[in-house]
Amino acid sequence: MEIAVVGINHNNAPVDVRERAAFTDTSKIDVINELMDSGIEEVIVLSTCNRSEVYVAYSKKIDGKNILKDVYKKKFKCVDLDLFLFAKKGREAVEHIFRVASGMDSIVLGEDQILGQVKDSLTLSMELGSSKKLLNRLFRDAVTASKEIKNKLKISEIPLSTSYIGVKLIKERIGDLKGKNVLIIGVGQISKLTLKYLLLEELNSIKITNRTHGNLKELSVESSKIELVNYCDRYDVLKDVDVVISATSAPHVILSVEKMPELNKKLYILDLAVPRDIDPKVGENSSIELLDIDDLEKISSNNMEKREGMKEQADEIISEYIYEFHEWKKRTKIDPVIKDLKEKCEEIEKDTLEYIFRKSNMELRDQKIVQKMLNSALKRVIRDPIIKLKELEDDERENYMDVVKELFKL
Secondary structure, three states: OEEEEEEEEOOOOOHHHHHHHOOOHHHHHHHHHHHHHOOOOEEEEEEOOOEEEEEEEEOOOOOHHHHHHHHHHHHOOOOOHHHOOEEEEOHHHHHHHHHHHOOOOOOOOOOOHHHHHHHHHHHHHHHHOOOOHHHHHHHHHHHHHHHHHHHHHOHHHOOOOHHHHHHHHHHHHHOOOOOOEEEEEOOOHHHHHHHHHHOOOOOOEEEEEOOOOOOHHHHHOOOOOEEEOOHHHHHHHHHHOOEEEEOOOOOOOOEOHHHOOOOOOOEEEEEOOOOOOEOHHHHHOOOEEEEEHHHHHHHHHOOHHHHHHHHHHHHHHHHHHHHHHHHHHHHHHHHHHHHHHHHHHHHHHHHHHHHHHHHOOOOHHHHHHHHHHHHHHHHHHHHHHHHHHHHOOHHHHHHHHHHHHHHOOO
């Protein structure tokens, strides 16, 4: 079985490309089904603000990587993906998911949100039956490695989430948040973290709005400075705030240039969503400074020195997990042979018992005794070949597998 990954991410595609190649929950299922119908055996789709990636496992008898690329490009015809699409196979693909899950491939190095997103992508594929033995093991190992990295290196002690960097970026632009008024649009994880960091500032007020009420009331109890705003009034509120931070999962813009009000002071807008929440043309207004998720990379890179040493240590941990995964994967090559061997024995047992019982008048009790004895004898016959297969080195194992297949006519 081969492993491959195809997709785009913040390393090779700007936000205006990523938002057009973002998977919805429905399109994830569509792509998974199409790939499974094309002969791919396992599929996981990972779609976040910074990446849209599809991981697959397939038989070496088919050209799985190119099948994946074709399906991916067909899904996003609106984007010239040849300029941005990356494809990795084998060890490179395995290393990629380990680096992604640990946050080592994120805009914000070591950020925590990606780990939950990796878990969610695995859960969805397991529920759909598209992630099986190989990708289940790979993603679980990647999650375990990520946890070890965060625990050993104490990465979480240096807060560098998307939300933290976003608030820091706004502070750099505006100078000081003391006495300012902020509007948060959205109530998802990014918005909750943003609120957490904003509450540490000496703000005058924090207004929160969302298309659905969801967790609005729950957030309002965090502080007396928080005010809930009707979603329909979001444009009117813009005149009363200094900063807007938006992070919804809407598939379309929620602040359009046509509906923007006249402003009599500078307004800073940070769009943390992909697809983007804010119409890019809004940034053409001289009274507005519009920032998006790609702008975070500039400020995040300023913090890289703090984590460069950690990155080297993380790479060492990742290398160990990758080695263990490949060793496990090598051992699984014998699984089909062992399975065929056991099925061969079951077939012999079934045929033999049918013949014996047909030719004799055994009582049920005696039949069970004979069945147990025959089953035990056949297991002893194949036990040594199976043990030997597992003990052999890789180069010897291939030859031994061929011998076993020939001897037992598998």
